[in-house]
Amino acid sequence: MARRVTLRLGFEGELRDVVVTIPDDEPAPWQWGEKFSVVGVATPRLDGPLKATGRAPYTCDIQLPGMLYGAILRSPYPHARVRSVDLGAARRLAGVRAALERSGATIRFAGQEVAAVAAVSPEIARDALRLIKVEYAPMPFVVAMDEASRPDAPDVFESGGNVGSPHLNEIGNVAAGFETAAASVDAVYTTPVQTHVSLETHGAVASWNGDELTVWCSTQGIFGVRDDLAVHFSLPPENVRVITAYLGGGFGSKFGAGHEVIFAAELARMARAPVKLMLSRAEEHVATGNRPSSRQHVRIGAARDGALTALELEQHGSGGIGGGSGSAAPYLSLYRCPNLRTSEHNVNINAGPASPMRAPGWPQGCFALELAIDELARKLNLDRLEMRRRNNPSPVRALEFELGARAFRWEERARAPKARGPMRRGVGVASAVWHGIGASGPQAQCVAFRDGRVAVRIGTQDVGTGTRTIIAMVAAEELGLPLSSVIAEIGDTRYLFSLPSGGSMTAPSTTPAVRQAAAHLKGKLMRLAAPALGAEPEDLVISDGVVRVRAEPNRAMQFADLCRRISGDSLAADGEHVPNYGGYSMTQAGCQFAGVEVDIETGIVRVVDFVAVHDAGAIVDPLTARSQVNGGIIMGVGFALFEDRRLDPQTGLMVNPTMDDYKLPGVLDTPEIRAYFVEVANGITNTGVLGLGEAVHVAAAAAIGCAVADAIGAPVRDLPLTPDRVLAALGRV
Amino acid sequence: MSRRPRDRDIIEKIAVPADSAADGGGSTLSRRSFLKGAGAAAAAASLLGVSPAEADVSAPNPPLAGSAERLGPGPAAFNLRINGAARTVAAEPRVTLLGVLRDHLGLTGTKLVCDRGACGACTVHLDGAPVASCMMLAVDARGHEITTIEGLGAPDRMNALQNAFVSNDALQCGFCTPGITMALSAALGANPNPSPEEIKRAIAGNICRCGTYPHVIEAALAAAKAARGRA
Numbered sequence: 029m030a031r032r033v034t035l036r037l038g039f040e041g042e043l044r045d046v047v048v049t050i051p052d053d054e055p056a057p058w059q060w061g062e063k064f065s066v067v068g069v070a071t072p073r074l075d076g077p078l079k080a081t082g083r084a085p086y087t088c089d090i091q092l093p094g095m096l097y098g099a100i101l102r103s104p105y106p107h108a109r110v111r112s113v114d115l116g117a118a119r120r121l122a123g124v125r126a127a128l129e130r131s132g133a134t135i136r137f138a139g140q141e142v143a144a145v146a147a148v149s150p151e152i153a154r155d156a157l158r159l160i161k162v163e164y165a166p167m168p169f170v171v172a173m174d175e176a177s178r179p180d181a182p183d184v185f186e187s188g189g190n191v192g193s194p195h196l197n198e199i200g201n202v203a204a205g206f207e208t209a210a211a212s213v214d215a216v217y218t219t220p221v222q223t224h225v226s227l228e229t230h231g232a233v234a235s236w237n238g239d240e241l242t243v244w245c246s247t248q249g250i251f252g253v254r255d256d257l258a259v260h261f262s263l264p265p266e267n268v269r270v271i272t273a274y275l276g277g278g279f280g281s282k283f284g285a286g287h288e289v290i291f292a293a294e295l296a297r298m299a300r301a302p303v304k305l306m307l308s309r310a311e312e313h314v315a316t317g318n319r320p321s322s323r324q325h326v327r328i329g330a331a332r333d334g335a336l337t338a339l340e341l342e343q344h345g346s347g348g349i350g351g352g353s354g355s356a357a358p359y360l361s362l363y364r365c366p367n368l369r370t371s372e373h374n375v376n377i378n379a380g381p382a383s384p385m386r387a388p389g390w391p392q393g394c395f396a397l398e399l400a401i402d403e404l405a406r407k408l409n410l411d412r413l414e415m416r417r418r419n420n421p422s423p424v425r426a427l428e429f430e431l432g433a434r435a436f437r438w439e440e441r442a443r444a445p446k447a448r449g450p451m452r453r454g455v456g457v458a459s460a461v462w463h464g465i466g467a468s469g470p471q472a473q474c475v476a477f478r479d480g481r482v483a484v485r486i487g488t489q490d491v492g493t494g495t496r497t498i499i500a501m502v503a504a505e506e507l508g509l510p511l512s513s514v515i516a517e518i519g520d521t522r523y524l525f526s527l528p529s530g531g532s533m534t535a536p537s538t539t540p541a542v543r544q545a546a547a548h549l550k551g552k553l554m555r556l557a558a559p560a561l562g563a564e565p566e567d568l569v570i571s572d573g574v575v576r577v578r579a580e581p582n583r584a585m586q587f588a589d590l591c592r593r594i595s596g597d598s599l600a601a602d603g604e605h606v607p608n609y610g611g612y613s614m615t616q617a618g619c620q621f622a623g624v625e626v627d628i629e630t631g632i633v634r635v636v637d638f639v640a641v642h643d644a645g646a647i648v649d650p651l652t653a654r655s656q657v658n659g660g661i662i663m664g665v666g667f668a669l670f671e672d673r674r675l676d677p678q679t680g681l682m683v684n685p686t687m688d689d690y691k692l693p694g695v696l697d698t699p700e701i702r703a704y705f706v707e708v709a710n711g712i713t714n715t716g717v718l719g720l721g722e723a724v725h726v727a728a729a730a731a732i733g734c735a736v737a738d739a740i741g742a743p744v745r746d747l748p749l750t751p752d753r754v755l756a757a758l759g760r761v
Numbered sequence: 762m763s764r765r766p767r768d769r770d771i772i773e774k775i776a777v778p779a780d781s782a783a784d785g786g787g788s789t790l791s792r793r794s795f796l797k798g799a800g801a802a803a804a805a806a807s808l809l810g811v812s813p814a815e816a817d818v819s820a821p822n823p824p825l826a827g828s829a830e831r832l833g834p835g836p837a838a839f840n841l842r843i844n845g846a847a848r849t850v851a852a853e854p855r856v857t858l859l860g861v862l863r864d865h866l867g868l869t870g871t872k873l874v875c876d877r878g879a880c881g882a883c884t885v886h887l888d889g890a891p892v893a894s895c896m897m898l899a900v901d902a903r904g905h906e907i908t909t910i911e912g913l914g915a916p917d918r919m920n921a922l923q924n925a926f927v928s929n930d931a932l933q934c935g936f937c938t939p940g941i942t943m944a945l946s947a948a949l950g951a952n953p954n955p956s957p958e959e960i961k962r963a964i965a966g967n968i969c970r971c972g973t974y975p976h977v978i979e980a981a982l983a984a985a986k987a988a989r990g991r992a
């Protein structure tokens with residue numbers, strides 16, 4: 029049965045009543061201005077002590093008795109047929125316990141898997157790889173996107189043609205829109221391939237017990253890995269258990285059972301011993317995914333008052349042999365434009381496949397679009413923030429612009445003199461959209477034990493965002509308990525199903541399921557308490573660990589005493605994420621302001637400060653939420669200034685598969701960051717929590733790009749904004 | 762490039778004191794001292810619960826004429842002092858200090874990330890100074906006092922810096938955290954009253970992909986303040 033409830037939705041100054049229909053067993057959704065005792069309080073993450081003392085067991089830390097070490101042999105050729113693989117000498121090496129080859133595969137990128145071994149030490153496993161004899165028949169290859177687009181380029185796949193058919197979007201009439209434009213910009217922007225560089229590489233520890241397989245895996249989705257393994261080994265899913273207690277980063281690259289996971293399980297079965305197979309840093313760069321490149325030809329026009337009249341994108345991008353390089357999404361939703369056309373082409377090259385990376389397609393698209401808007405605003409002699417306000421479709425972002433501009437002192441800084449000796453100062457602003465609204469699927473269980481503690485169990489994983497902490501906070505809030513009474517147990521397929529941790533789905537998808545489970549448990553506990561307190565269950569409330577009769581607060585019982593009345597060992601209840609109610613808003617708006625300093629003698633860019641304003645729905649833990657904002661912006665600094673996967677056109681090899689030649693932002697590259705949240709009651713679920721991980725990343729590189737153009741008076745249209753490009757834009761080289 | 766001193770910092774970090782081989786602390790290993798060591802190893806093994814396989818070493822190769830030490834290529838037994846205790850390991854001489862800590866001794870708090878001195882995740886203290894344990898052979902750590910993250914504190918008795926890391930949320934996925942903590946604790950030991958700029962210098966060689974740097978700086982300042990308050 030369903031019931032209708034009225035929710036007060038929106039944000040400060042723009043609230044309205046909306047009626048939504050929810051199932052009967054769904055707890056009443058948290059309301060605008062709800063008073064909480066645990067939720068919303070800055071809370072150190074629960075697993076902090078384990079992480080800070082080196083005791084948190086990541087996949088790479090798992091050690092089992094008799095465990096072997098696996099290693100993978102990879103092709104040095106970017107395109108080849110494997111004629112033969114001779115594992116004999118490797119197998120004969122003392123200490124080697126198993127070896128396998130990947131049969132029948134055509135190599136399409138340098139670094140593709142050819143064979144694997146397991147040995148008693150990582151050193152011997154590497155020795156064994158050197159003893160494997162492989163005969164390759166090299167074939168012509170192409171690793172540069174423009175070259176791959178030519179008609180005479182070598183084909184990456186037999187099916188021929190490296191350029192995929194375009195993916196089109198069209199609204200209105202673009203040609204007519206340009207005719208009415210008072211000014212327009214026509215320019216090409218490019219972004220490089222970025223790799224995830226999770227500090228913990230991909231890998232797994234696999235252990236068989238008869239036909240039961242247990243795999244500790246560095247993954248963002250334990251159930252996906254379980255299902256892939258079950259299919260691969262023709263096992264029922266319940267025979268496969270996947271555990272991810274702690275994960276050293278993923279950023280979108282760790283879904284499903286990759287070759288390394290399958291190999292670990294295969295080798296373990298052959299050797300009849302557990303096998304750990306963790307990739308090296310170079311393998312991680314080359315073979316585990318990346319953010320595809322982009323070449324974006326943008327045409328944009330606006331009327332004299334700044335209102336956009338036409339916007340056109342012709343985009344090419346390469347995700348190696350993987351695809352998925354589109355970057356049109358921001359063009360379709362960031363600003364209002366009546367005449368819009370986007371065309372996305374994926375180009376295959378002989379390079380490792382792309383995989384989702386923190387807001388796939390968005391940082392690329394935002395960079396080009398926002399820089400183009402700045403170029404247009406300059407032509408129209410309009411303030412760049414004003415230009416964005418005129419075309420902004422979101423009332424939430426209108427408020428965010430106002431708050432951000434005040435915090436950043438935009439009016440003053442946008443007009444301040446640029447020069448100070450050889451240094452030039454600039455500011456930029458960019459918009460963000462995300463849709464971290466979650467999805468149905470997750471189920472959670474809450475268990476009360478006789479000792480008064482409560483466990484919340486759910487088969488999700490904490491990728492570093494603080495999932496473990498916020499689900500415990502939500503359960504504690506619902507049950508009226510201090511956080512210290514609640515234990516969160518996650519990262520094991522023995523718990524109820526949850527979704528993979530990607531697409532900013534984890535917080536919005538798990539918290540409603542956890543809250544429902546806690547509410548159901550509370551209902552059972554109230555029925556247990558009612559006779560003892562001589563009241564009806566619905567007349568009871570719990571807060572601060574005490575159960576009371578609502579009308580007579582002195583008739584009370586400690587939660588711990590109540591738990592002693594549990595017969596048997598524990599009392600459990602389940603909950604699920606019911607389909608989103610629809611509510612008020614299904615997107616989340618944000619904006620970011622960046623200040624930079626450019627040395628025009630060296631071309632070096634320094635990002636000085638950032639102001640970020642975001643809608644994250646109800647914030648469960650402001651402390652970990654701030655960490656996410658910092659992380660999203662700092663990763664944007666890397667994308668804007670440093671990161672660039674380079675392939676050698678002569679050999680097809682990655683020339684910088686390290687962490688020194690592939691440059692990542694360090695503490696000295698980190699700006700001062702101020703984060704603000706606009707609380708929006710969205711009426712989507714019973715918690716109204718949104719995901720934040722991607723919302724805070726999409727605009728960061730764009731804001732930096734805009735600020736650099738402002739500082740030096742010329743756009744640098746190619747990422748990363750390296751000194752040579754800055755000097756070239758200045759006409760100095 | 763002045764803006765990226767990381768590589769240079771790392772090189773300074775991994776530079777082992779030049780006189781370490783001559784300090785008589787067992788850094789040079791003759792056949793005799795090796796055998797002595799092996800005897801101690803067996804004793805230590807039973808005390809420390811090291812598995813017999815770990816301590817069971819095949820006879821070493823005879824030394825080359827004129828050479829003071831000949832190790833390997835097979836496993837050699839040697840002693841290390843780690844977190845105040847003597848540990849005996851049997852490892853091939855090519856195994857890094859990081860490899861011995863993680864794979865031989867189960868001290869997995871120290872992380873392997875870049876394997877070439879570029880990220881700081883494997884930072885441990887060698888006689889109190891931070892070094893990249895991926896860039897050092899375990900046998901070269903003989904005679905030195907090694908401290909790992911496990912030696913700094915435990916979850917129920919964290920030191921001031923670790924406490925500050927937790928309360929300031931200076932960790933997200935937490936994979937860089939042991940290395941950053943080791944780098945900072947050495948820096949705070951040498952300079953109890955650091956400026957934010959000095960804190961940044963101390964961790965300029967540590968990479969955090971989750972981007973926790975702002976909270977790390979806050980944590981370090983808070984820990985330094987707390988320590989001064991106690992002093």
Ligand code: FES
Binds near residue numbers: 872883895
């Ligand atoms: S510095 Fe040793 S693992 Fe990166």
Ligand code: FES
Binds near residue numbers: 227276934936
């Ligand atoms: S917390 Fe994830 S790498 Fe630093």
